[in-house]
Amino acid sequence: MNQRIFHVLEYNKIVEMLNGQASSSLGKEKTRSIKPSTNLSEVIEWQEQTDEAAHVLRLKGNVPLGGIFDIKPSIKRSVIGGLLNAHECLDVASTIYGGKQIKYFIEAMEEPEMPILRDLIEQIVPLNELERQIKSCIDDNGHVMDGASDKLRTIRSKIRTNESRVRDKLDGYTKTKSKMLSDAIVTIRNDRYVLPVKQEYRGAIGGIVHDQSASGATLFIEPQAVVDINNQLQEARVQEKNEVERILRELSEKIADDQDFLYQNVEALGQIDFMFARAKLAKLMRASMPKMNDQGIIKMKQARHPLISDDEVVANDVELGESYTTIVITGPNTGGKTVTLKMVGLCTLMAQSGLQVPALDGCELSIFSNVFADIGDEQSIEQSLSTFSSHMTNIVNIMDQVDHQTLVLFDELGAGTDPQEGAALAMAILDDVVGRGARIIATTHYPELKAYGYNRNGVTNASVEFDIQTLKPTYRLLIGVPGRSNAFEISRKLGLNESVIETAKSHIGTDSKSVENMIASLEDSRRGAERDYEQAEDVLREAEDLKQELQTQWELFDKKREELYKKAEQKAEKAVQKAREEAEAIVSELRSMKNQASLKEHEWIEARKSLDEAQPKLSKQRPGQENRPTIAKELQPGDEVQLLTLNQKGTILDKVGNNEFQVQVGIMKVKVKQKDLQFIKREEPLIEKPMATVKGSTYHVKPELDLRGERFEDALHRLEKYVDDALLAGYPMVSIIHGKGTGALRNGVQAFAKKHSQISTYRIGGMNEGGSGVTIFEFR
Structure with a gap:
């Protein structure tokens, strides 16, 4: 896919909107790298991912994706022996917790049709022990807690004691010798407690000078009385730093030990966040999942431009690729032609990126190997190119690469030069691109192209509607109807003299008048x-x-x-x-x-x-039923019939003529004409069902019982009856589906199995049998 098209169709703005929907840096990283794919199966898979996430949002409104971080750099540093700081360790614990939250959230949903999300959450490993160890050492603010180790608690207790002793002594100075101090406060210089002493009282206080003010009038002195305590305090702080480093190194090593699981969790969480970011964008745009094809077919009902607000955008129906491969749109300026062009191109890029498109359900879009567009005024002063030259340079580049798997968007094809030559050039370009099998949408002002769609197979006209009464465009796209020139009507509404308008009309050729009349007739027919x-x-x-x-x-x-x-x-x-x-x-x-x-x-x-x-006999036939017509049935062998001439019942054995049947009546076989037979009933063929039938009953037993959502007592009552039926049916083994939940129902089912005399063994289901949400009974 050429990079220029992303700028022309403003695809990058869609990427920015998508990035804003991601909940974590993991999801944002994936949204920034999103690109359209040209592989149909890959795009279908992406669309299914988005639709599955959108289904969860419709049911739940939101999903718990907070507290997840991109911890890959931290994991990498821990693996090579680096020391992680407290905040990095805390991010690891937070990401583990966030993974568990989304895992439990999806598992708790009873929707069975979520294979992609269920597969992703299976990859998330709840590293409870590592999370517990980190959170027992580091608080929510990223500070290593006193309780991280006994040694750290002792050291910090010693630090607090020494700090209190120093402050007490220095507070005594501030009270007794306040006149010698610039301020009666205790401050810190070089991590040591000091007093702000006036220059002239330096000798009176005594001690070590650590700093002075800018003017030199104040000296920051550590009195000799607190030097030893400050030394002890400094020593304790060094011990604290060493102990904190030891704790963080130990945590870093444990993170390195679980690197494989952490990388796996991060990858799964990033993919889940990416899926839900696409689903949130679809919800924001009121978008729907498109059906994808590789046949160049586009069908969109009430499609809207994704970047235009709902109160301004006009929805339109667009079809391309089946009855026709090219649409030529004509109509007035500011009528919405270019918006329609960009909307089709942008929706195509979005669909190929796994994003849903703003259109009604049932829309269909195609995979294109390339999308090309020549849109807008691309005049370049630096290159000394006119508007026409700039457009033609771009068109030449497009035509060098176009093929049958290409979508081409031409805006104002042939504009910027002599109208007659421009129209001829536009038709020639369209003929060439159409001949290569590309899908094309082109806009133009040239009246010559209005007849283009009628003279070419696979090409249709379209226009944007213009309201003559209000002199404003309606922005509605009309497929199959070329645009009318509204110059005379607009001039009349604006008050131009009628004689001038009539004179202008006389200068128009007969062909132009015929075309305008035809278009007017088409518009009237369409409205009708x-x-x-x-x-x-x-x-x-x-x-x-x-x-x-x-x-x-x-x-x-x-x-x-x-x-x-x-x-x-x-x-x-x-x-x-x-x-x-x-x-x-x-x-x-x-x-x-x-x-x-x-x-x-x-x-x-x-x-x-x-x-x-x-004794009177009651009629089994209701009044009024005797007049109801009997449903005619074609008689077949095996039908039970009434012989009207003998007033006896019999069974048809075979058809022996056009209107004659052989009928078994008791021990006799007789030939009877069809008019003398009345149909009674027909034995319906037995249909084999993929389940057992309990003897003496029409109740059918499945090889599995689903108890999810049942109350505990009701579930055990159903289980007891089901096991009896399954034993009568002769099943060697059955599956009891109880779900995971709190585990109460699973424990109840297994307790029942222990006590039942006919259940030889029971076990939790395997990975392909439902896992811990299923218990398998095996009968004796």
Whole structure:
């Protein structure tokens, strides 16, 4: 990728914004070195990293990445035997702690689809012992504490005692001989306590002179009475310095011992910070993840320029690379042509750098080996080049390198010279670059290029919209519609005499008028199509809402009707049962009187049968259902059918003619025409499921049970039932997923396994089985 394009498209500003989102010097180092890649698989991997981090931000809002430092130089110095100071040791401890914080944060998330982040945090080693040793010796301000060693505590106690003795003696001087002192204070010179004595009282005080004032009127004297104490104090301070150095050297050696783990942690933390910096930038820009391809296809809906604020930017749809490979944009100055050009180029560079782009979800961008741009006035006084010469020099360099994997952006192609020659040159340049298969977006003022898109395959016109009523551009990009010349309309709105405008129109050729009329017609058609589309969308939305409402009402009505039918059936059944019981009582009473009557036994049986036949039969078909059409089914072998002529049920064996089937009825096989058969039901084929089926039950048992998120008691209840089902299913081994968390659920699962008579062994899952978040049961 050529370096000039980063300046032209202001890619460096994006890098600065990204750098501001990094939380640590590790992340900032990586953001400063970000560059677009031309490898599709690498870019896709970067985009997945950014999207995964953005997903965490959507769920959690932020991540704990504080207290992380670039400790690589400190590690290197400790390895070669260097002595780290207290602040460097403290930075090591802080980075270890920061690594543990982000590790625990990601592990605590229940989102399963975070393979990249989970892989990175697996690389972070929580060096608890090294962190504890450093923090037990050095406080948060980078000061080696008294408790770092017993010897240091003793030395510092001695220092404080001697300091107190010196001050006490010198305070006595300030009280009794204050007239001899310039100030009644105790001060320090050459790390020794002294008094500011007036020059004339030098002999009265006596002692060692360490310094004097600029005027010479004051001498800083160490009285002889405190010389010995000051000497003891100095000796103690030397001992303190040596002991502190010994402690720091010991810590430096321990840091050197863990160098491999520390380098590994630093690399993982830097990558995590880099990922979240890209995700934070995407959140700031309201960006989305682009789908990447290497086919030169660009599709962006409501794309915005990343460096223009939301209250000023206008979103546009841009498509390139499928139906056409070149877009020629025409329109007025300050209409947004150059912004559109830069937006496409900058979004391409961002996507190839693993950054999300400010557009709606579903956008698609391509990998280009090079992005070239000729944008803006690059006139060079030093090189004595005109604007045209400067542009042509740049274009020549571009055309020397362009190929089918290139995106080329031309701003005001052919400008700066004679309009007729410039237009011809612009078309020739476009023909050459189009012929090489490059993807091109070009802007121009030349009216000749408005017809260019209609005469070339793979080329389309576009324009930026201009509002004649307000005399301002709307900055909307219109694909497929060339820009109109609005000079006459603007002049009329500004009050130019109509006769002058008509005279000007008479000087325009017929071809130019035809083109302008065609463009006007296209604009009217587009506006009409947009209005129709919006109306159709409104009608469709209303129809869908109405359909949903009707469906909901029908379901409520159907449910209510079923409830009423069920109540009616229950009431009727109770009435029939009561009548039957009364009839049974009557028959029983009559039977007891049988010896007194002349009725025979078979007459009693016939009477009982008549009672049974008199019981009403409830219809299983609901009112209204008889009129519902039966779903037609094409009869197949194995279907159960009703033989209408025999009033018998049978099973179709085979089709023996166009409209005739062989049917099994009991032990008989008969041929029956299709019109005499009524479909009843069809046995659905059994679908094998990748799980066991408990005998005598339709409950399917998976080879694993997920208890994450369950309350402890509920989880053990589910576990007990699951193990019974798994034993019935014949599994030799099952996995119980309990997660890591506090470890309470894991301990409960393992305690259950110890007591269960059918569980022979249990163990923690391996690296590819879920690790300490899973326990494996093996059955006897």
